Amino acid sequence: MEYEGQICRAPMERSSFMLPIMVGCSYNRCRFCNLFRHLEYRELPFEQIEGELARVKNVGGRPRRIFLGDGNAFAQKTGRLMHILKLIRQYFPECEEINMDATVTSILRRSDAELEAFRKLGVRHLYLGIESGLDDVLALMEKDHDQGQAYEAIRRLQRAGMVYDAHIMTGVAGKGRGLENARALAGFLNRTQPAHVVNFSMFLHKEVPLYQNILDGSFTPASEWENLVEERSLIEQLTSDILYDGFHDYIEFRVRGRLPKDKAKMLARLDKVIEETPENEVYSYVQGECPALVRCDGKSVWQNV
Ligand code: SF4
Numbered sequence: 001m002e003y004e005g006q007i008c009r010a011p012m013e014r015s016s017f018m019l020p021i022m023v024g025c026s027y028n029r030c031r032f033c034n035l036f037r038h039l040e041y042r043e044l045p046f047e048q049i050e051g052e053l054a055r056v057k058n059v060g061g062r063p064r065r066i067f068l069g070d071g072n073a074f075a076q077k078t079g080r081l082m083h084i085l086k087l088i089r090q091y092f093p094e095c096e097e098i099n100m101d102a103t104v105t106s107i108l109r110r111s112d113a114e115l116e117a118f119r120k121l122g123v124r125h126l127y128l129g130i131e132s133g134l135d136d137v138l139a140l141m142e143k144d145h146d147q148g149q150a151y152e153a154i155r156r157l158q159r160a161g162m163v164y165d166a167h168i169m170t171g172v173a174g175k176g177r178g179l180e181n182a183r184a185l186a187g188f189l190n191r192t193q194p195a196h197v198v199n200f201s202m203f204l205h206k207e208v209p210l211y212q213n214i215l216d217g218s219f220t221p222a223s224e225w226e227n228l229v230e231e232r233s234l235i236e237q238l239t240s241d242i243l244y245d246g247f248h249d250y251i252e253f254r255v256r257g258r259l260p261k262d263k264a265k266m267l268a269r270l271d272k273v274i275e276e277t278p279e280n281e282v283y284s285y286v287q288g289e290c291p292a293l294v295r296c297d298g299k300s301v302w303q304n305v
Pocket residue numbers: 025026027028029030033034035036071072103129
């Protein structure tokens with residue numbers, strides 16, 4: 001199948017069979033996100049999806065994990081998603097789990113019986129864009145949920161037997177608010193206990209709506225140093241059993257490990273990079289598409305090539 005868009009999935013899904021069932025994101029409103037802005041959202045026809053399943057089966061594929069793409073696949077209409085899950089079972093009865101991204105509201109609009117039915121059809125991990133622990137930040141970023149709704153959605157999906165994983169974003173609260181966000185987010189994650197936490201530290205694109213907030217002064221980005229300090233504080237406060245993976249693309253730094261076992265090691269790595277990173281390094285505003293980017297001055301800005 002020809003893939004349209006940018007492949008973006010949690011690192012723990014890197015070996016899953018990626019099965020697109022739609023193009024783009026049906027929500028497409030988060031102010032920092034440019035993944036699918038250039039694409040008109042559409043659902044792929046069943047024949048195309050089934051054709052891809054048949055193709056993989058015919059070349060001897062026997063996937064144990066399947067990841068449904070693209071952004072927010074769980075928001076598909078209930079009947080349509082169930083049909084796709086049944087098709088997968090038909091082609092790959094040995095498949096152990098079917099995972100995908102979800103928004104909080106795509107969970108809340110389902111009944112308990114529907115959530116249970118999804119789990120029985122193989123849905124296991126739902127990756128939720130939690131991003132921040134602060135309601136005013138979620139509102140500014142135009143996420144489709146507040147903290148209360150997120151607690152409710154996670155409680156219901158866990159009760160239905162599914163696993164929740166959290167996407168977060170250091171820097172999302174802006175300059176001067178990293179530690180406040182870390183405190184709030186740690187409280188949220190300690191209560192909701194995700195299996196995985198993936199931090200894609202903020203990496204802004206000039207074409208996203210949030211860039212307008214920077215221009216009009218309603219959002220001031222944090223420095224990369226501040227994002228690292230925020231992540232250190234967050235990890236220090238996390239108490240539950242979590243597989244944590246944090247990416248800071250701008251400085252090409254990654255910190256990962258299982259908490260709480262690897263906490264000391266992870267904090268030491270962060271301490272080292274915090275020490276080495278200049279405190280006021282300006283946040284990079286990316287221009288162009290990610291695969292064609294280089295640092296243009298070796299310091300603070302990237303440019304398209
Ligand atoms: S739901 Fe995910 S893919 Fe869709 S706009 Fe928000 S961050 Fe981007």
